[in-house]
Each structure stands twice: as structure tokens, then as C-alpha cells.
Amino acid sequence: MTDIIMRGLGTAVPPLYATQAEAFEFFDAHFTLTESERSLYKRILLDGQIKGRHLGMDAKADVLETNPDRLLARYEKYARSTATQAARAALADAGASAADVTGLVVNTCTGYLCPGLSSYIAQDLNLSPTVDFLDMMGMGCGAAVPNLAAGTGMLALRGGLVLSVAVEICTATIFPSHEPGLVVSNCIFSDGAAAALLGCNVNAAPRNARGAPLMRMVDFATALHPEHREELRYHTVGGLLRNHLTRRVPVLGATSAKEIAQRLLARNGLQQSDIKWWAVHPGGTQVLDQVGRHLGLSREALRFSYDVFENYGNMSSPSVLFVLRAMLDSSAPPRHGERGMLLTFGAGFSAFGALVEF
Numbered sequence: 001m002t003d004i005i006m007r008g009l010g011t012a013v014p015p016l017y018a019t020q021a022e023a024f025e026f027f028d029a030h031f032t033l034t035e036s037e038r039s040l041y042k043r044i045l046l047d048g049q050i051k052g053r054h055l056g057m058d059a060k061a062d063v064l065e066t067n068p069d070r071l072l073a074r075y076e077k078y079a080r081s082t083a084t085q086a087a088r089a090a091l092a093d094a095g096a097s098a099a100d101v102t103g104l105v106v107n108t109c110t111g112y113l114c115p116g117l118s119s120y121i122a123q124d125l126n127l128s129p130t131v132d133f134l135d136m137m138g139m140g141c142g143a144a145v146p147n148l149a150a151g152t153g154m155l156a157l158r159g160g161l162v163l164s165v166a167v168e169i170c171t172a173t174i175f176p177s178h179e180p181g182l183v184v185s186n187c188i189f190s191d192g193a194a195a196a197l198l199g200c201n202v203n204a205a206p207r208n209a210r211g212a213p214l215m216r217m218v219d220f221a222t223a224l225h226p227e228h229r230e231e232l233r234y235h236t237v238g239g240l241l242r243n244h245l246t247r248r249v250p251v252l253g254a255t256s257a258k259e260i261a262q263r264l265l266a267r268n269g270l271q272q273s274d275i276k277w278w279a280v281h282p283g284g285t286q287v288l289d290q291v292g293r294h295l296g297l298s299r300e301a302l303r304f305s306y307d308v309f310e311n312y313g314n315m316s317s318p319s320v321l322f323v324l325r326a327m328l329d330s331s332a333p334p335r336h337g338e339r340g341m342l343l344t345f346g347a348g349f350s351a352f353g354a355l356v357e358f
Contacts, residue, residue, distance in 0.1 A: 003200065003201055003216055004151075004152045004155050004156070004198055004199075004200060004216070004217040005198065005199050005200070005201070005213040005214070005215070005216055005217070006148075006196050006197070006198055006213065006214045006215050006216075006217065006356070007093075007094040007096065007161070007197045007198065007199050007213050007214065008089075008090040008091060008092070008093035008094025008095075008096065008196070008197035008214070009090055009093055009194070009195070009196050009197075009214060009321065009324060009325050009328065010085075010086045010087065010088065010089025010090035010091070010092070010093055010194065010195045010196075010325075011086055011089065011192065011193070011194045011195075011318070011321065011322050011325050012082050012083075012085035012086035012089060012192065012193050012194075013054035013082065013190075013191065013192045013193075013312070013315075014054050014055060014056040014057070014078050014081075014082055014169075014191050014192075015054075016054065016055045016056075016057050016058070016059070016060070017052055017053070017054050017055070018052055018053060018055060018060060019051065019052040020044075020045040020046065020048065020050050020051065020052060020053070020187075021045070021046060022052075022060070023045050023053070023187070024041055024042060024045040024046055026060055026063065027041050027045075027186070028041070030063075030064060031176055034178060037178050037183060040180060040183050040184075041183060041186075041187065044183070044184065044187040044188065045187050048187070048188075048285075049285050049306070049309060049310050050187075050188060050309065050310060050311075050312075050313045051310055051311060052311075052313075053189075053190035053191075053312065053313040054190055054191055054192060054312065055171050055190065055191055056074065056075070056077075056078030056079070056082065056169040056171055056172065056191040057074065057078075057171060058074075062074065063171065063174055066176070066240065068238075068239035068240055071111075071172045071173075071240070072111055072112070072113075072172070074169070074172055075110060075111030075169045075172040076111065076113060076120075078169050078172075078191065079108060079110070079111060079117055079167050079168075079169050079193070080117060080120045080121065080124065082167055082169075082191065082192065082193040083106065083117060083121050083165050083167035083193040083195070084120075084121055084124040084125060085193065086165065086167070086193040086194050086195040086318075087121060087125060087163050087165055087195040088125070089195065090163065090195040090196060090197045091163075091197060093197070094197045094199075096161060096197060098125040098126055098127055099128070100160075100161050101125070101127055101128070101131060101160075101161050101162070101163055101197075102128070102130075102131060102132060102158065102159070102160025102161055102162065103131060103132040103133070103151065103154045103155070103158070103160060103161070103162035103163070104118050104121065104122060104127065104131055104132070104133045104134070104162065104163045104165070105118075105133070105134045105136065105147050105150045105151045105154065105162060105163070105164050105165065106118045106121060106133075106134070106135050106136065106147075106165045106166075106167070107135075107136035107137075107139060107143040107144065107146075107147045107165070107166050107167075107317055108136075108137065108143075108166075108167050108168055108317070109137060109138055109139060109140050109143065109168065109234070109316065109317065109347065110168045110169050110170050110172055110173050110241065110316065111169060111172055111241075112137070115135075116135030116137070117135065117165075117167065118133040118134070118135050121163075121165060132154055132158065132162075134150055134154070136150065138347070139317070139346065139347065139348075139350065140232070140233075140234075140316065140317070140346030140347030140348065140350065141281055141283060141314070141316045141317055141319070141344060141345065141346030141347070142281065142317065142344035142345050142346035142347075142348075142350050142351060142352045143166060143317040143344075143346070143352075144164075144166040144194065144317045144318060144319075144320050144321050144342075144344060145220065145320065145342055145343075145344045145352035145353065145354050146220075146222065146352050147164045147165075147166055147317075148164050148196060148198070148217065148220070148342075148354060149220040149352075149354070150164075151163075151164040151196075151198045152198065152217050152220070155198055155199065155200050159200050160199070160200075161197060161198065161199045162197070162198045162199070163195055163196075163197055163198075164195065164196045164197075164198055165193065165194075165195045166193065166194050166195075166317040166318040166321060167192075167193035167194075167317075167318060168191060168192065168193075168315055168316040168317055168318060169191045170189035170190060170191055170314075170315065170316055171189070171190065171191055172241075173185075173189075173234070173240070173241040173242070173243060174186050174189075175237075175240060175241075175242045175243065177242075181243070181244060181245050181246065182242070182243065184245070185243040185245065188284060188313050188314045189243075189313060189314050189315075189316065190312055190313035190314065190315050191315060192312060192315035192318045192319070192322065193318050194318035194321030194322055194325070195321075196321060198217070199213075214328065214358070215334075215340070215356040215357060215358045216356065216357045217354060217356055218268065218339075218354075218355040218356055218357055219264055219267060219268055219354070219355040220352070220353065220354050220355075221260045221263045221264050221267070221352070221353045222260070222350070222351070222352050222353075223256050223259050223260055223350065223351040223352075224348055224349075224350050225252075225256065225348070225349045225350070226348065226349075228248075228252055228348075228349035229348060229349065230244070230246075231245070231246045231248050231249055231252055231349055232244070232245045232246070232249050232252070232346065232347050232348070232349055233347050233348070234347065249283070249287065250283075250284070250286040250287045250289070250290040251290055252345070252349050253281075253283060253287045253290065253291065253345040253351070254287070254290035254291045254293065254294040254295075255294060256345045256349065256350075256351030257280065257291050257294070257295065257343040257345055257351055257353070258291075258294045258295055259351065260343060260351050260352065260353035261275075261295060261341060261343060261353060263353075264341065264353050264355045268355060270339070270355075272295070272296070274339055275339050275340065275341050276334065276338040276339060276340065277327055277334050277338065277339070277340030277341070277358070278297060278301050278302055278305075278340065278341055278343070279304065279305065279320050279323040279324045279327065279340060279341070279342045279343070280302055280305045280320070280323070280342075280343045280344075281305070281319055281320045281323075281343065281344040281345060281346075282305040282306065282308045282309035282314060282319050282320075282323060283309075283314055283319075283345070283346075284309065284314060285306070285309065288302055288305055288306055288309070291343070304323045304326045304327050304330070305323050307326060308322045308323050308326060316346070317344075317346075320342055320343075320344050324340075324342065327340075334358035335358065336358060337357065337358070338357070338358050339355065339356065339357050339358070340355075340356045340357075340358060341353060341354065341355055341356070342354040342356065
């Protein structure tokens with residue numbers, strides 16, 4: 001089978017930024033909070049691990065918007081601009097240009113457009129009218145990994161270079177409510193985009209700006225458990241997307257991640273000790289703690305996931321690629337030949353994994 005290589009990786013966030021202390025002051029001033037609800041906001045925002053979040057908004061007051069049409073317009077504006085920025089960063093990282101791109105795969109779950117975001121990103125990048133494209137919807141926080149798998153399949157059929165773009169404007173789905181699950185959502189979710197440039201054959205041009213391709217995509221695995229669908233999903237209420245998550249999500253995420261990891265290891269004749277690098281979706285500290293417990297991984301092994309959650313919050317699907325970017329940019333990045341695993345999970349209940357070799 002043709003080797004599929006990740007040649008470039010770029011990330012981007014919207015320009016507006018708020019610390020968690022600023023978020024608490026705003027919610028406290030503008031939401032009608034019960035005492036228990038205020039206490040929960042305070043505990044998560046002031047005593048939690050996240051420092052601050054990037055917001056796809058013109059101003060912080062936009063968090064009060066409840067008009068579905070204006071929310072969708074805000075989603076379109078910031079999803080488009082942030083995704084395009086991440087795509088350009090990936091191209092620059094690979095030393096490639098938009099003229100080299102033959103395929104585009106875009107995933108999102110925080111807003112619905114028809115045509116999808118691929119149309120807007122292709123226009124902003126001035127991609128060829130012959131570009132292969134695919135829009136993926138409704139896969140939640142885990143979607144960046146199946147996006148990479150789809151891009152790999154596209155390359156296996158036709159070759160060329162494929163942009164794999166994950167983008168979410170989670171703040172367009174903030175839903176004022178007294179329910180604890182929605183309070184948690186309002187406190188931890190944020191906005192961002194990540195893009196990977198995939199190509200065939202390790203020796204083919206263009207090469208990464210650092211002088212070499214980033215990693216080889218070795219294998220992918222998925223898990224789908226519809227019996228747990230109601231534990232984590234979006235509902236549409238009055239034209240608004242309303243996040244629903246339960247206290248079972250951390251354990252479900254961890255058990256699903258373990259299921260995926262074991263399958264990838266067994267299929268490729270590997271032991272867990274053969275995996276040096278772990279990029280796990282930073283859905284929250286409780287999620288990461290459970291993943292560490294179920295897989296027997298130390299906090300140090302998951303440090304990049306914890307760091308991304310601390311500095312960005314949960315950006316949903318792009319988050320795992322932010323973790324991968326942090327690994328590559330660290331003072332002691334992965335070495336040639338070392339193996340890594342990407343693990344994500346989300347709505348459905350679904351989970352995804354990718355085995356890579358740096």
C-alpha cells in the first residue's frame with residue numbers, strides 16, 4: 001500500500017481571547033444564576049485548569065446572542081476565517097502552495113452550511129476547480145482522526161496532496177440553562193481550527209519546512225456504540241444547538257480509547273510499550289485522568305493533552321491536532337522511527353484512533 005505521509009500541520013484560533021476569570025465576571029453579571037449554579041460556574045472557571053479561551057466573536061457580549069440566524073452567520077464567519085488560516089499554516093509548514101492541493105476534507109459539527117465549508121475554504125485558498133472535496137458533519141469531538149482517514153483514502157485512490165481541516169466554533173452553541181451539563185459546556189468549550197497536509201511517498205516533494213515529512217500514517221481504527229448515544233450529543237432546541245453530556249462521558253471516553261488502542265496494537269503486532277507518544281483528545285481533566293487510569297499512562301505521558309486543555313480549553317475536533325503540534329514544537333520532539341497514537345472520542349458514542357510513525 002502507498003505510504004501516506006503528513007507533510008505539514010497548522011493551527012489557528014480566532015483573535016478574541018477571554019480569561020476564565022473574565023468569563024466568570026461576565027456570566028455572573030449577565031446570566032440569572034441560582035446560588036448552586038453560580039457556585040458551579042465559579043468552581044470550573046476560577047478553580048479549574050483552563051487559563052483562558054479563544055472565542056469566535058466580534059465582542060464578548062455576543063455570548064448573549066440567541067437568534068439562530070445571527071449565530072449561524074457568526075459560525076460561518078469565524079469557521080471560514082479560522083479554517084483558512086490553519087490551512088495556510090499547514091501549507092507553509094510543508095513548503096507547499098495552494099496550487100499543489102488536489103483534495104480537501106473538512107469536518108465540523110458546530111454549524112450547518114450547504115454548500116459546506118469546503119466551498120468557502122476552496123474559494124479563500126483559490127484551489128483548483130478540479131479539487132476533490134468532502135464535507136464531514138455530525139461526528140463531534142473525535143472527527144479529526146476519521147478526517148485524516150478519509151484524506152488517506154482519497155490519496156490512495158488518486159495521489160496528490162490533500163488538506164485535512166478540522167474546525168469548530170463551539171461558542172456559537174452556548175446555551176443559557178440551569179442544567180449542570182450545560183454549565184460545564186459553557187465553561188470549557190472554545191474555538192479553533194487545525195489542518196494537516198497529507199501526501200504520498202516519503203521522498204516526494206514538497207518537503208516539510210523543517211527539511212523532512214512529519215510522520216507516516218500507519219493505521220486507523222474506529223468504535224461506534226449507539227447504545228450510549230444519549231450520553232454525549234447535540235439536540236436542536238428552538239433552532240439552537242444544545243449540547244448534552246452526562247457524568248459518564250469521562251469513563252466512556254476512556255474505555256472507548258482503550259478499546260481502540262488495543263485493536264491498533266494487536267493489528268500491527270505491537271505492545272503498548274512500543275508507543276512513545278500519545279495525543280489524546282483533551283476533553284477535560286477528568287477525561288484525561290480516566291484515559292491515563294484505563295491505559296496505565298502517567299500524567300507525563302499525557303502532558304501535551306493537559307497543556308492544550310489548560311491553554312485553549314476544549315476546541316472539540318481540532319484539539320487533538322493542537323496536541324500533535326505541541327509535541328512537534330516541544331524542546332524534545334519525536335525522533336525518527338518513534339511511534340505515536342492519536343486517540344479521540346465524541347458524539348455517538350464514538351471513538352477513533354490513528355497509529356503513526358514519526
